[in-house]
Amino acid sequence: MKVSDFLAGVLTGVAAGIVVSETIDRVNQNVSADSVLNTIKDAFKNEGPIDGSWIVMKTEPFTNKVITMDVYRGGISRIKEGELEQFEFAADAKTGTVVELIKA
Incomplete structure (x- = not known):
């Protein structure tokens, strides 16, 4: 596995986590x-x-x-x-x- 492929996977995972976190925060707001x-x-x-x-x-x-x-x-x-x-x-x-x- 190339390091660049690994980093691309990590960055994709981090980006997805941020999007999910923001969505959950928006749903829980009054x-x-x-x-x-x-x-x-x-x-x-x-x-x-x-x-x-x-x-x-x-x-x-x-x-x-x-x-x-x-x-x-x-x-x-x-x-x-x-x-x-x-x-x-x-x-x-x-x-x-x-x-x-x-x-x-």
């Missing part, structure tokens, strides 16, 4: 809390103006009978037909998908 809040606010803005909003920047565990995931908790308030409406939500930290929405 969506930012600000991004989640902005998405939810945009959805609410379709029905009218928002009075206020908040989100907890730290994730917490959430279980919905079968599925367990980390979520961001937050809330939105708005005035609709002269009445204050308040909603609390839980959004999946990995995807930003709302998994719980409760009118408070």
Whole structure:
């Protein structure tokens, strides 16, 4: 076996390892809390103006009978037909998908 063939194999293996490592890191990252809040606010803005909003920047565990995931908790308030409406939500930290929405 030539040294150049051996080095080519080693470099190919290292490159493949880096690509796999980067892919795994990207999959394990959470969506930012600000991004989640902005998405939810945009959805609410379709029905009218928002009075206020908040989100907890730290994730917490959430279980919905079968599925367990980390979520961001937050809330939105708005005035609709002269009445204050308040909603609390839980959004999946990995995807930003709302998994719980409760009118408070």
